[in-house]
Every structure is written in structure tokens, then in C-alpha cells.
Amino acid sequence: MxxxxxxxxxxxxxxxxxxxxxxxxxxxxxxxxxxxxxxxxxxxxxxxxxxxxxxxxxxxxxxxxxxxxxxxxxxxxxxxxxxxxxxxxxxxxxxxxxxxxxxxxxxxxxxxxxxxxxxxxxxxxxxxxxxxxxxxxxxxxxxxxxxxxxxxxxxxxxxxxxxxxxxxxxxxxxxxxxxxxxxxxxxxxxxxxxxxxxxxxxxxxxxxxxxxxxxxxxxxxxxxxxxxxxxxxxxxxxxxxxxxxxxRGARIYGEVAGWGATHDAAHTGPESAGDPVQYARAVRSALDRAGTGPDEVDVVLPDALGVARYDRSEAEALRRVFGARPVPVTTQKPLTGRAHQGGSALDVATALLAMRHDLLPASAGPRRPADGCELEFLRRPRRPETGVAVVCARGFDGFNSALVLRGARPGSDGGAGA
The missing domain is CATH 3.40.47.10 (Thiolase/Chalcone synthase)
Known part of the structure; x- marks a missing residue:
């Protein structure tokens, strides 16, 4: 196995x-x-x-x-x-x-x-x-x-x-x-x-x-x-x-169930916005590796760069993956700032803690979604249903990554997905 x-x-x-x-x-x-x-x-x-x-x-x-x-x-x-x-x-x-x-x-x-x-x-x-x-x-x-x-x-x-x-x-x-x-x-x-x-x-x-x-x-x-x-x-x-x-009787937050990574093969320039096709491919690859369908995802924590053209590109990528079924989206980066690789790791911590506490936190914005960025942002906290979170991140010069996390059930013996 x-x-x-x-x-x-x-x-x-x-x-x-x-x-x-x-x-x-x-x-x-x-x-x-x-x-x-x-x-x-x-x-x-x-x-x-x-x-x-x-x-x-x-x-x-x-x-x-x-x-x-x-x-x-x-x-x-x-x-x-x-x-x-x-x-x-x-x-x-x-x-x-x-x-x-x-x-x-x-x-x-x-x-x-x-x-x-x-x-x-x-x-x-x-x-x-x-x-x-x-x-x-x-x-x-x-x-x-x-x-x-x-x-x-x-x-x-x-x-x-x-x-x-x-x-x-x-x-x-x-x-x-x-x-x-x-x-x-x-x-x-x-x-x-x-x-x-x-x-x-x-x-x-x-x-x-x-x-x-x-x-x-x-x-x-x-x-x-x-x-x-x-x-x-x-x-x-x-x-x-x-x-x-x-x-050893450890407490388990969750399982790293799947991951995907792609590359745009393009330098980050003044007009670049990231390739939504390659970004979407990274998310699909993570879901496939986890054996998870888009309809099983509880929440997505996006890259959330805060630059209009990149935000539209990211929203398009998520729509390509999740289609007509709007997946809940939450980001806390406006509260903390963007810590580059530390920021995507912090998103993983937030997702695992959300499953541990049986509570998906509300998104820190947007107040008014821009055209092309109309995603299903969590406006108030709610309980997770499947315990599956997808965390997404993009790096300058074309890196795209996605991680699928399967949270341990609250009150369980620590077996993720058990």
C-alpha cells in the first residue's frame, strides 16, 4: 500500500x-x-x-x-x-x-x-x-x-x-x-x-x-x-x-491527500496575469491524485494576489475546475499581508485548523467583487461538510501549485478521513 x-x-x-x-x-x-x-x-x-x-x-x-x-x-x-x-x-x-x-x-x-x-x-x-x-x-x-x-x-x-x-x-x-x-x-x-x-x-x-x-x-x-x-x-x-x-497515539489534524504543480513557461512582466489553463490543470491534478471530485470540496483558499488582472485569471481558473457548482472561497491574506511561501503555508495551517475546529472562517473580503471575480466568497462562518479543503498558490514567473487536505473528523481518534 x-x-x-x-x-x-x-x-x-x-x-x-x-x-x-x-x-x-x-x-x-x-x-x-x-x-x-x-x-x-x-x-x-x-x-x-x-x-x-x-x-x-x-x-x-x-x-x-x-x-x-x-x-x-x-x-x-x-x-x-x-x-x-x-x-x-x-x-x-x-x-x-x-x-x-x-x-x-x-x-x-x-x-x-x-x-x-x-x-x-x-x-x-x-x-x-x-x-x-x-x-x-x-x-x-x-x-x-x-x-x-x-x-x-x-x-x-x-x-x-x-x-x-x-x-x-x-x-x-x-x-x-x-x-x-x-x-x-x-x-x-x-x-x-x-x-x-x-x-x-x-x-x-x-x-x-x-x-x-x-x-x-x-x-x-x-x-x-x-x-x-x-x-x-x-x-x-x-x-x-x-x-x-x-x-505513538498522535493527534492528527488531517491528511495531505493530493497535490499538483504546473508552470506557465512565461516570465512575470508588466502585463502578465498568470495562465488560468495551467493554474486549473494544477488544481485538477491535485484533485485527481487525491481521488476527490470537485463536488466534494468544502472550501478553497486561493492565492489572492490583490492585482486585478491576476485575480480575474485566478477566478477563471477556479471556474474551469469547479464549473457550475460554486465552491465556497475564503482568504485571510488581507488580515496578515502576503508572506510569499510563508503565506501559502499559513493558508494550509488555517485550512487544517478550520477542520479541527469544525468551522470554516469567513473571508476577509472582497467588499465588492470586481468584474470577473464573482466567486462564492464565504460571508459568514459555517461548518464544513466533507472535510476537504483545496489550497492554491502561484509564484512569480509562472509557478502554480495546489494542495488537497482531508481533515480529521473532530473528536475522532486522529485518523484522517477515518
Whole structure:
């Protein structure tokens, strides 16, 4: 039989809160966590000055002093999310069988704040040097390496680089790793794209919102959509072979039942909007792999970029998959901002928690759907019926990914789909 992969631990470190309980309270209350950037001063030269930050984050609670100075805030967030996920799963921080634990996280921009500081020292300081840890702290695989070293997880480790789609791709890769014989995999993603250099890179895409009012800055699928609000944070998961989880009496949030990934084969340019055909193909592939029909889906958590042409393209893709049957759609990204690969991982956490709490949260918008974006947005919370969620994400330069999650029934013994 093909091994089944289930999620037994969730660690959230996001603008919505630190820990699953804080995140869930924020989501169900519709609490907006975006506001003026404080990690640096985005003065009048930056048209975007609103972001989602992890307020009051104390890295020292999760990282020892030695690693604190060797790594970037993005990795600090990853350390924290991993520690929380392991505790949530009831697993020790040091693996009893190191080769039975793997780490597969997603990344895209790397250690921005660390790199910014070192480059400013290189070009603006009298020493004209960078610190010894610049090369590894800024490196896109730094979080995977540091987490695996810290926890002594020596199974197959790797990093997925598909921008926002990476949070979903990491979970798909975790399933493949489990089916190849590793019983426990750490998957998911965090991000911290909030430094002068990182913000400038994002602004060049023309997709960021210039609106200074947090209530109006990020409105996907809305007639007033003006772009996305950048954010830090994300979520990390303990993904486990189902038999292994059941044998140790673990609580199971749900099963990673199917996944699909496609590519537009096109560069993201000023006029691009994503290919709805390829996007729809990724969703269908995920459903097919899960053995699930479109009519069985309880809810879809979309990419929700907040750029009119991309929103229309995404809505068209969903209509291609679900046809005449309007599937409920909910997004909480307007509350937290868009944390790239960390944001899609956070959507997975929201979907699993929704099934765990037997409650699909209302969508944070749109107030007025734009033409072509008329989807079945959840206007009020409701109970799930089938326990099946689809999470979608798109990355710049054409990445499309979808994940099918089958939630464990509330009050069950933890067997997803049992």
C-alpha cells in the first residue's frame, strides 16, 4: 500500500500571532494585523509603507545566542515555528532516530535583514568587509540547514524555491519523502521580505499596494484592488507517516491527500496575469491524485494576489475546475499581508485548523467583487461538510501549485478521513 502522510503538528509564527491558538483567534475574529513597517523606516521614497509584521517577536525564546548572531530574522522565525510544531506534535526537539527525521522547507528571498546590514557595512563602513556568516545567513537554504543541525534531523533534507507556491510544494515533497521511507518530515515555510533592499526588489514588480490605509491596502478580488501588502512569518508542520503517528497515539489534524504543480513557461512582466489553463490543470491534478471530485470540496483558499488582472485569471481558473457548482472561497491574506511561501503555508495551517475546529472562517473580503471575480466568497462562518479543503498558490514567473487536505473528523481518534 502507498504510505499516507498526515499532519500531526503545526507551528505558526505570523502577523496573526505566535502559536496555533493565537492565529485561530485572529482569523475567526477577523483581526487585521497589518500596519506601518517598523523593521526599518520606509520614508517617502517608498510608495509601499504598510506590511504584516510579527509583533513583539522574541527570537531569544527559540534561538540560542550563538545561532542568533549567525542567522537572519527569517531563520529565527523558522526556528520558532519548528519548535512550536514539534511541541504541538508531542515530539522531542532532538530526534531519537536522526535519520528518521527530514527537513523540507520552502524559501525564495533568503536572509534579507542580515544581508542588508552586511552589505551596508561593506559599502559604507571603513572596514570594507562583511561578517563571516554573511554567505550562510543570506543563503536561501539557510533555514533548512540550521533547523536540521539544531534538531539533529539527518534524513533527506532540501529546500523548495518556487516563490509563493513553495509553501505547498514543500508539503508535496514531504509526502514523497515519507513514501520513500522517512517517517517524519518538517515542512512548510517562513519569510521576512522587509528590508530596504527586499522591499525595493518587490516594488520593481509593480504588484505591491501603494495604499497607506491598512483597511484598504490589500483587497483581493475587489473593485478597489491595488496590489498586495508584503508580510513576514508563516507556518511549519510535522508531516508524519500515518502508521507511525497512530502507533505513538498522535493527534492528527488531517491528511495531505493530493497535490499538483504546473508552470506557465512565461516570465512575470508588466502585463502578465498568470495562465488560468495551467493554474486549473494544477488544481485538477491535485484533485485527481487525491481521488476527490470537485463536488466534494468544502472550501478553497486561493492565492489572492490583490492585482486585478491576476485575480480575474485566478477566478477563471477556479471556474474551469469547479464549473457550475460554486465552491465556497475564503482568504485571510488581507488580515496578515502576503508572506510569499510563508503565506501559502499559513493558508494550509488555517485550512487544517478550520477542520479541527469544525468551522470554516469567513473571508476577509472582497467588499465588492470586481468584474470577473464573482466567486462564492464565504460571508459568514459555517461548518464544513466533507472535510476537504483545496489550497492554491502561484509564484512569480509562472509557478502554480495546489494542495488537497482531508481533515480529521473532530473528536475522532486522529485518523484522517477515518
Amino acid at each position: 502507498t504510505a499516507r502522510a498526515v499532519v500531526t503538528g503545526i507551528g505558526v509564527v505570523a502577523p496573526s500571532g505566535v502559536g496555533v491558538d493565537a492565529h485561530w483567534r485572529s482569523v475567526t475574529a477577523g483581526t487585521r494585523s497589518t500596519g506601518p513597517i517598523t523593521l526599518f523606516d520606509p520614508d517617502h521614497r517608498y510608495p509601499t509603507r504598510i506590511a504584516g509584521e510579527v509583533a513583539g517577536f522574541d527570537a531569544g525564546r527559540y534561538v540560542d545566542n550563538r545561532r542568533l548572531v549567525q542567522t537572519d530574522r527569517w531563520t529565527h522565525l523558522g526556528f520558532a515555528a519548528t519548535t512550536l510544531a514539534l511541541a504541538d506534535a508531542g515530539l522531542p526537539e532532538q530526534a531519537p532516530d536522526p535519520y528518521g527525521y527530514a527537513v523540507t522547507l520552502a524559501s525564495s528571498s533568503g536572509g534579507n535583514l542580515f544581508g542588508q546590514r552586511e552589505l551596508q557595512r561593506l559599502w559604507g563602513g571603513p572596514s570594507r568587509t562583511v561578517g563571516a556568516y554573511q554567505s550562510i545567513a543570506w543563503f536561501y537554504a539557510a533555514s533548512v540547514g540550521q533547523v536540521s543541525i539544531h534538531h539533529q534531523f539527518k534524513g533527506p533534507c532540501g529546500v523548495l524555491v518556487t516563490e509563493a507556491a513553495g509553501g505547498l510544494d514543500s508539503l508535496a515533497h514531504a509526502v514523497r519523502t515519507i513514501r520513500r521511507g522517512t517517517p517524519v518530515v518538517i515542512a512548510g515555510a517562513t519569510e521576512c521580505p522587509l528590508s530596504p533592499y527586499a522591499l525595493a526588489c518587490q516594488l520593481r514588480s509593480g504588484l505591491l499596494s501603494p495604499v497607506d490605509d491598512p483597511e484598504r491596502a490589500y483587497q483581493p478580488f475587489d473593485v478597489d484592488a491595488a496590489g498586495y501588502v508584503p508580510a513576514e512569518g508563516g507556518a511549519v508542520f510535522v508531516v508524519e507517516e500515518r502508521g507511525h503517528a497512530v502507533a
